[in-house]
Amino acid sequence: MPIDEITQKVSDRYARAASTGEQVCGPTIYDFAELKSFIPEEVLKISYGYGTPAWLKTVSKGETVLAIGSGGSIDCFEASRLVGPTGHVIGVDMTDTMLAIARKNAPLVAANLGYPASNVEFRKGTADAIPVIDGAVDLIISNCVINLAPDKRKVFREMFRVAKPGGRFTISDIVADQPVPQYLVHDTDKWGDCLSGALTLTNYIAGMVGAGFLGIHLIKSSPWQVIDGIHFLSVTLTGYKLPAGTSVSAVHYATLCGPFSRAVDELGTTYLRGIPQPITPDTRCLLNQAPLASHFILSSTPLWLDRSDTRWTAVYPADAPCQWQGYFALLAGPFVEAADDDHHVYRRGEPVEICSKTLTVLGTDGYAPHFAIINRAGRNASDDAVASPPNQESCC
Numbered sequence: 001m002p003i004d005e006i007t008q009k010v011s012d013r014y015a016r017a018a019s020t021g022e023q024v025c026g027p028t029i030y031d032f033a034e035l036k037s038f039i040p041e042e043v044l045k046i047s048y049g050y051g052t053p054a055w056l057k058t059v060s061k062g063e064t065v066l067a068i069g070s071g072g073s074i075d076c077f078e079a080s081r082l083v084g085p086t087g088h089v090i091g092v093d094m095t096d097t098m099l100a101i102a103r104k105n106a107p108l109v110a111a112n113l114g115y116p117a118s119n120v121e122f123r124k125g126t127a128d129a130i131p132v133i134d135g136a137v138d139l140i141i142s143n144c145v146i147n148l149a150p151d152k153r154k155v156f157r158e159m160f161r162v163a164k165p166g167g168r169f170t171i172s173d174i175v176a177d178q179p180v181p182q183y184l185v186h187d188t189d190k191w192g193d194c195l196s197g198a199l200t201l202t203n204y205i206a207g208m209v210g211a212g213f214l215g216i217h218l219i220k221s222s223p224w225q226v227i228d229g230i231h232f233l234s235v236t237l238t239g240y241k242l243p244a245g246t247s248v249s250a251v252h253y254a255t256l257c258g259p260f261s262r263a264v265d266e267l268g269t270t271y272l273r274g275i276p277q278p279i280t281p282d283t284r285c286l287l288n289q290a291p292l293a294s295h296f297i298l299s300s301t302p303l304w305l306d307r308s309d310t311r312w313t314a315v316y317p318a319d320a321p322c323q324w325q326g327y328f329a330l331l332a333g334p335f336v337e338a339a340d341d342d343h344h345v346y347r348r349g350e351p352v353e354i355c356s357k358t359l360t361v362l363g364t365d366g367y368a369p370h371f372a373i374i375n376r377a378g379r380n381a382s383d384d385a386v387a388s389p390p391n392q393e394s395c396c
């Protein structure tokens with residue numbers, strides 16, 4: 001399908017939805033009671049995202065926030081409240097009907113917030129040609145839009161261009177656990193349903209890294225739909241445009257504390273838990289970002305950890321039989337590859353089948369934030385407990 005045709009169909013779809021108030025996408029989990037206190041009903045009823053990138057409190061006072069595919073603009077108005085009257089919010093959308101509703105409601109929201117004037121402006125444009133100057137934005141948000149864009153690499157490059165050095169994004173979108181087959185890619189209706197254009201999690205994050213973003217990690221995920229065996233998930237990801245240049249620092253080593261026993265970062269450095277790894281200034285800058293910082297000790301001289309050190313973290317599976325219930329784990333950053341203490345190697349975005357014991361391990365605090373979990377069992381999986389053979393390396 002030609003790119004222009006996809007874009008036109010998607011725009012028509014959302015113009016129609018905005019006019020009729022029809023429900024298009026999955027339910028978001030905003031606190032609508034709170035939002036109702038300052039956002040008009042006309043906006044709330046055309047909230048078509050899957051996540052809550054602004055509501056996650058990723059927005060700080062005084063910032064410039066860009067919302068890509070702002071739609072009715074629930075996220076822009078929430079960001080407007082969070083940046084305060086000194087901040088600035090820019091909503092970009094390609095659909096006139098959406099822009100008209102958003103523009104009409106901006107002064108009402110400003111009045112409800114007690115602002116002297118609206119701090120939100122709306123610009124017509126597409127995600128792959130964002131009408132914003134270079135390096136202008138502290139935070140880019142987007143809610144269920146990039147999957148609708150035919151050329152996502154171009155979108156990621158545009159995001160990187162408009163972000164300030166030191167800026168970041170928090171994006172909610174739909175991804176798939178495997179490549180979407182061509183018969184769905186060419187199904188015009190499913191483009192508007194946020195299915196046809198979904199990338200795999202691996203390709204989605206690789207596209208962002210290819211554009212220059214680093215430290216990409218999961219904020220939230222939830223399973224959404226299964227179509228012909230393909231699992232579509234809603235994910236919210238954050239990543240950084242690291243500041244240009246690196247300041248002088250005494251830090252030259254990084255020691256991985258765990259819970260991963262081994263991890264590879266996006267710049268290609270491999271870390272083994274407890275063993276100091278010499279790092280470059282670029283890597284130091286990366287490891288200073290959340291959530292990477294919480295996994296490392298950065299030091300000026302080599303620092304070894306052993307199991308007796310309270311900073312060493314490890315989570316072992318229970319010494320008991322396990323059950324195979326259809327669960328798969330997808331590492332979603334901040335590492336490109338990581339291993340646990342049970343011989344599983346997780347590569348970013350690639351589903352790894354896990355048993356009940358590993359499900360418990362990955363549910364612990366150190367691991368849970370980094371994994372999206374899906375269940376591929378098409379029927380009730382057997383509850384039979386499986387004992388590990390004594391010579392098997394992992395419980396699985």
Ligand SMILES: C[S@@+](CC[C@H](N)C(=O)[O-])C[C@H]1O[C@@H](n2cnc3c(N)ncnc32)[C@H](O)[C@@H]1O
Nearest residue numbers: 014047048049069070071094095126127143148
């Ligand atoms: C699923 S709705 C989400 C709207 C809004 N983010 C929300 O959470 O309610 C998708 C929105 O993105 C816009 N959109 C889709 N593809 C776009 C593109 N390539 N460039 C700009 N806007 C786009 C549509 O016009 C629509 O308003």
